[in-house]
Amino acid sequence: MDNAPLVRWPGDREEEEDEIQTLSRSKALVAKVCNESKKLWYLAGPSILIAVFQFSLFAVTQTFSGHLGATQLAAVAMGNLVISGIGYGFLMGMGSALETLCGQAFGAGQLHMLGIYMQRSWIILTVTATLISPVFVFAGPILKLLGQTAQVSEVAGKFSIWIIPQLFAYGFNFPIQKFLQSQSKVIAMAWMSGACLAVHILLSWLCIMKLGWGLVGAAITLNFSWWLLVFVQLAYILLGSCPGAWTGFSCLAFKDLGGFIKISMASAIMLCLEYWFVMILIVLVGHLKTNAEIDVDATAICLNLDGWIIQVPIGFMAAISVRVSNELGAGRPKAAKFSVGVAVATSLTVGIFFMVIILITRTSFPALFTNDPKVMAEVSRISSFLALTIVLNSIQPVLSGVAVGAGWQAVVSYVNLGCYFLVGLSAAALLGYKFDLGVKGIWGGMLLGFVAQMIILSVITFRTDWNKEASLAHDRVSTWEKSARVTTTNDVF
Template sequence: MDGEINEKLLGGETQAKESVDEEVTLKEKLWSESKKMWVVAGPAIFTRFSTFGINVISQAFVGHIGSTELAGYALVMTVIVRFANGILLGMSSALETLCGQAYGARQYQMLGIYLQRSWIVLFFSSIILLPLFIFTAPILKLLGQEDTISDMAGYIGLWFIPVIFAFSVSFTCQMFLQAQSKNMIIAYLAAFSLVLHLILSWLLTVKYKFGVPGAMASTMLAYWIPNMGQLLFVICGGCRETWNGFSTLAFKDLWHVIQLSLSSGAMLCLELWYNTILILLTGNLKNAEVSIDALSICLNINGWEMMISLGFLAAASVRVSNELGRGSSKAAKFSIKLTVLTSLSIGFVLFLVFLFLRGSLAYIFTENEAVAKAVADLSSLLALSLLLNSVQPVLSGVAVGAGWQSTVAYVNLACYYLVGIPVGLVLGYLLNMQVKGVWIGMLFGTFVQTVVLLIITWKTDWDKQVTLARSRVNKWIIADNDGSNPRTSDICES
């Protein structure tokens, strides 16, 4: 009986909110939603540009040290680091769903608890991933990569161990702050870190000739400096509503967080590992070093554009989760449409630009004419990737905001691994189209996945999603009605 009453009250509340929304003109709705979207998307895009810029700066300086070093770094980044990054980023996206919906439902006290639970889960996940970086060289040799490149990658892989633990702190703090639209601090710290990394990389690799150790030492600092700033901001009063100190409640109901984290991890891992397999397949083709170098440069350029799309992914996730938690299905749908169209418009402009630039940007990363020519040959596929990537990540953000991670994991598995990779193998190996054939197959898989996600989003009953979001929030609320104080320690508070 109580459940029926609550459901009727929720339905009445939702209808009341949506009747008010109908009175607002379309122009006002566009302006209001655009401001809310860009409050999240703007800093998120800048932060991701800055963070991705750390990798590009490192790769650029390593690339000018030598071709083998560049290939080794590219393998570590696109195979080992991307694998680990996919797991940690995917698992931390559970926090994005929980914090976003709780914040929309005004259950502010839960955000800090969710953050601490996510820290625990990701810390132990990082420890489990350590063997990948300790045994990078034999793993890559087992996957069929050349011995010289694998040995260099094994050396570089050891330098990335501190970076993996940095990911655990960075991803969780960013999602915690984004859910509250407090991500300007993340952008400022990322900008500072990028400038510092550029200066240190030049000093350590060009001026003082420390080579790979100099480039990697600068990379480690570039990842950890923003983390310390974010932690201090959260703990020392930047989030007074949502952070109430460290609490033993963080150890309660961890299994529920682990379950959502695993489904989130599966969804994003299957996406991020897709390009990893592209690199691995390329490593078994003719003239592997040139192919890997050329493809890694294309993926770097593609990665720059992905930072824009990932910014909109964050915006879609925050806006959808906030509106579902607030109880407004119409606002959630309107936000999805606006975010997808905005990202697609930017992607189309970049598609045209890179279609005509061709391989001229390759010389930023290498002085090798053969590599630059190979990049030019792949430019049309690069431009098409930019266009597809302007839509697909945004739809993934919608899935994270609504809590569909398990469903999208199955979609990714089918479209990427049962469609894209087999088509790429046939074109690349059987039809001898080499790296172009492999990439065409992978793009086809991305296209199919994008279409499927569009259909799922279009056919979703968003009123039902509001009910599910409220149920999720109410299920995990820790009501402070037992008289106990969840705070066990406070830092930096007067």
């Protein structure tokens, strides 16, 4: 019996072949995911560092200011999140138009257009910064009009006037970043951002704490650090690190500004609605009947920490924007679609990890930001809302990055308007004031807005006809490239 021949029943061979094919497909899928993950992390890793380093310029200033007193902390929070947030959000949004244009042009091999796009964006953003600057000048009265306390409004108003030079640094920095990012030169950007942050930390300690310059010292260091970053990146470009993409200053930068403004405005509205949503919620917190200063400080600390952590999905946002725009520009729609799935899954995993860390350290991490026991207790009380926000924010920026890479800014603007303001803001006001839930109610409304937006963007993303998007990308690149053709050789100087 032991030597009896193995009996093969009908269908055994077919089952074995199916198993082999299934195993082969599984191995191929795993290999494909690993390959895409390598590409994604190559971009996302340095992009995360860049986002963390540059956000830390604000966060470090706010952290040092928190040790000056509760009023100073609230004033810097209002200056950074409300007043500076207006300029930051709008200029960053307008600059993000380059993610679509430069990314798709790079994928299509139209390198010479990248430098022209960047110069056009410089012109538009500098004019925009000039138009926005009165908001900084009249920040104090604006905050009072919004119902903030007289003391916080006055201090925040003075701080906002001092950081006006920083506004114009944004106008140069964001286009430079998108220009370099589209070429995957993110490692160099990370080194430059890290060096500027190190300088900023040293100067902040020296000017705010050691020399006792207070909030004036905080404003001076912020201005210096942002302009240092601009000049370091600009030197990197001008010294020949971007051959083909940078061919010199060109008169073509002044051509077709109308069309460029149109796509820049769509990008600005898309991102501004996100920034303004959080900004208005901070203002709502300041109107609560309880101790408004403690509520504002606690909310600012949580948003500060969330701002640090969200830089990770923002890094994935930058990476997926480059991947999608490059693949669509190169005419590879299936590769773009696959990259989206890998990016969402990876970012969500990271978000869950941070959520667990926040919940474990909910009673200890507030001490990093303030010495006030009342503020620390309030931060611990609302930390569960912070943890949930972190998970939702691990998905939303990635989907926004897909939208930017594909050029859907106008559509997402309507989505953001409806979800943030019709759903989120209405719910926040209702829960916070009508049902007297305070900070938890306002934050709960914000979460509802995030959830609504995430659901709609997910449906849009995963029902997209990627072949059609690749065709649209080809048409877009061809249109802009044709408009830049010249018949003379005297356009560069």
